[in-house]
Amino acid sequence: MPRETRPTVMWFRRDLRLRDNPALLEACAEGPVLPLFVLDPHLWGPAGPSRRAYLAASLRSLDASLRDLGAPGLQVVRGDPVRRVPAAARAVGAERVHVAADFGPYGRQRDEAVEAALGEAGVGLARTGSPYVVPPGTVHNGSGDHYRVFTPFHRVWEQQDRPAPQDAPDHGDWLALDEGTTDVPSPRLPAGLEVPVAGEEATHARWSDFLERGIDDYDTTRNEPGTDGTSRMSVHLKYGEVHPRQLLADLSRRRSAGAATFRKELGWREFYADVLWHQPRTAREYYKTQYASLAYDEPGELFEAWQEGRTGYPVVDAGMRQLRSVGWMHNRVRMITASFLVKDLHVEWQHGARHFLHWLADGDLASNNHGWQWVAGSGTDPSPFFRVFNPTGQGRKFDPDGAYVRRWVEELRDPDRVPDPHEPSSEVRAAVGYSEPVVDHAEERREALARWEHIR
């Protein structure tokens, strides 16, 4: 006897892919599927230009992939999911809505509200999988508590079960809404901003290329902002165009130090999601609460110079300009620019984290805000506060030939006029129109340490 099938809804959120999508496979096994995306004003409103443009492009790509499978396309509706998801389920007569679980502070609360609204209509919310290899809240220490530092978390995380990636559904019976539209918005990018090519195919192309030419040296090249030495997977992981499980499966066949380091970096992403799940307040507040009483300066003109890449410190300016040009910044430079804001300009990390989230296409609350807290000395495994990055020394060390600085700071591009891009003389600065340092690093370092003495 053929199994009885029932219409169902696949509500895509941070899993904009067809391959290795357990929630989608569950939905397809149940019956005809309505592939749904809800443009939620609560998320779309505060998203900056990079994330809006990227999300729109990723939705268009998913829509095209669904059409290739014979579906009428991704059904995109706008509004509060608490109303829109039950309405969509009602429209197709679904008894269940399938999702990958969301573990962020807003996503958890939204899903509980949607689940309650669906429940009133007799519809269930089925959570299968999540954007993580190991769902936040799963890894515990011997006394059942969560880990507060990375290394022991990582040891246990590495030992957790990893189901093998699954294929995309090869067929399906697909549904559409009468009022549905695949006409996703096409937000205009501000002049000078580009974002990466979105979609599952582009993701796999980039990943294959990185596996081919970059992974085995990754343990060294990952610290060289002037080279294309990292995977650029962050934005694809953010929107779930690839699942980290798929990356780990490919890495399991590699024995190089580069592959081992890469696995560890994926572990950091999961660690920060775990910490945020246990302590949602740390999205905005100090993880180490005593840092809230450190003396900070209000953001003013110097903060604007930092945002616009006009500090007169070449590697800082290069990073801040890269951020606004491509919606991404190299990890090493994220650390340098963040340190400069907190320890040289004495501005609280939250201001910088907000600016990053506005421009980053990969902007992720857990990785960004805990990355910031790490630099500010207030997070888990913090870089000790007294270890203040010297922006000039960091530039020389990690960008020895100046390729990164010359790429992003146009004034310093010409090697004939600017022989030393990391420390141009006053005469050179005046000649090429590049500003003098806005603060004296040695003085501000002393000032930061003096303020820190009061709270330590």
Ligand SMILES: Cc1cc2nc3c(=O)[nH]c(=O)nc-3n(C[C@H](O)[C@H](O)[C@H](O)COP(=O)(O)OP(=O)(O)OC[C@H]3O[C@@H](n4cnc5c(N)ncnc54)[C@H](O)[C@@H]3O)c2cc1C
């Ligand atoms: C101040 C600050 C802010 C950050 N904000 C974000 C953010 O909003 N979104 C984000 O995805 N990452 C963030 N990171 C982490 C890291 O900088 C980026 O993940 C990385 O630069 C993305 O480039 P990639 O994919 O080429 O990285 P790769 O070096 O190729 O790393 C592979 C993957 O590992 C993960 N990863 C690597 N380093 C880290 C890390 N330190 N913490 C958490 N995950 C990591 C990412 O998923 C990354 O895609 C931040 C780091 C700092 C210091």
